[in-house]
Amino acid sequence: MTHLPEMLAAAAKERGAASVAIIEKAGAEPQAYWVPESDLEPAFLAYSITKTFTAVLILRLCEERRLGLDDRLVRWFPHITHADQISLRRLLNHTAGIPDYGGLRAYHEDVKASPSTPWSFDRFAAETFDKGLLFDLGEGWAYSNPGYMLLKRIAEEAAGDSYRDLISEYIAGPLGLRRTFVAESITDLAALAPGTSSALSPDGASRDVRSHYHPGWVSHGVVASTASELVRFLDSLFRGALLTRHSIAQMMELVTVPMPPHVPSSEQNRPPRYRKPSYGLGLMGDPASPRGLIVGHNGGGPCYSASAFHAFDLGGASVCAMGAIEEGFDAAALVFDVLDHLNTHLTRS
Numbered sequence: 001m002t003h004l005p006e007m008l009a010a011a012a013k014e015r016g017a018a019s020v021a022i023i024e025k026a027g028a029e030p031q032a033y034w035v036p037e038s039d040l041e042p043a044f045l046a047y048s049i050t051k052t053f054t055a056v057l058i059l060r061l062c063e064e065r066r067l068g069l070d071d072r073l074v075r076w077f078p079h080i081t082h083a084d085q086i087s088l089r090r091l092l093n094h095t096a097g098i099p100d101y102g103g104l105r106a107y108h109e110d111v112k113a114s115p116s117t118p119w120s121f122d123r124f125a126a127e128t129f130d131k132g133l134l135f136d137l138g139e140g141w142a143y144s145n146p147g148y149m150l151l152k153r154i155a156e157e158a159a160g161d162s163y164r165d166l167i168s169e170y171i172a173g174p175l176g177l178r179r180t181f182v183a184e185s186i187t188d189l190a191a192l193a194p195g196t197s198s199a200l201s202p203d204g205a206s207r208d209v210r211s212h213y214h215p216g217w218v219s220h221g222v223v224a225s226t227a228s229e230l231v232r233f234l235d236s237l238f239r240g241a242l243l244t245r246h247s248i249a250q251m252m253e254l255v256t257v258p259m260p261p262h263v264p265s266s267e268q269n270r271p272p273r274y275r276k277p278s279y280g281l282g283l284m285g286d287p288a289s290p291r292g293l294i295v296g297h298n299g300g301g302p303c304y305s306a307s308a309f310h311a312f313d314l315g316g317a318s319v320c321a322m323g324a325i326e327e328g329f330d331a332a333a334l335v336f337d338v339l340d341h342l343n344t345h346l347t348r349s
Contacts, residue, residue: 252283
């Protein structure tokens, strides 16, 4: 795609490391570009794109009959409110009512005060679902990182192995994704693109993420990868290399989610990014998109941001953007701009 380098440069504006990759047609090799220029494609934390990896892992364990999507949470966590009614499916599509910590002041203050010492599983639990559910089952939708923390623990118990090893065994290894792994320590971040964050110090001073931020602050685990490997992951997933057609169909059962409460002024003159925001099993989606059905996920946190989406009606294209630019870089906007450009090109041809 000839315009990718220019689109990436315009999004990054020489403020730090960033990359974009595309598989234009299902099964093709990825095209990848990155800035600044170097011999090795940069790697970044994918943050919540990790949820798609978790969903694939859970579905694989279901295919092996170690788990079932309708298994109830009470099997592993009987103390959680209505654990006898909450299924793995509800955890995967965020309809279980498990509270999140993203809006908790204590979480962000502790990240700033002790960026190298994350909360434990029990602390995440105490601050969220131990206090009860947000709504009755079937009565709402709420994005929940702790819900995926529970899924991570369930997968580990069902398979008898660590989340890191399971992602390697079921996904990264079979697909040959040599630079895709679950980051579990500050040392693991040495392989990533350099970048700083103002979210890691009480006074807002910028700190090097790779030497201060412990990935354990992402309660559900966090994958590190490159843009080209993430588009290979999405392309392989939807071509059936990881899951059966039945599992993919269940993954693609989308529920409508609430619209954002407001639109930033910088976005007001842009076409709407989502016409019908929806969520499947570890997948954000929009079945009413002008690009046709699109599914994927966004991710963001200290320093790094990422977005990766697959467009079924655009030749099975997959696009991913990643960056180590904390302010002013919108990975999702870049992905949608690339998809729109591809859509225009296909329409004209």
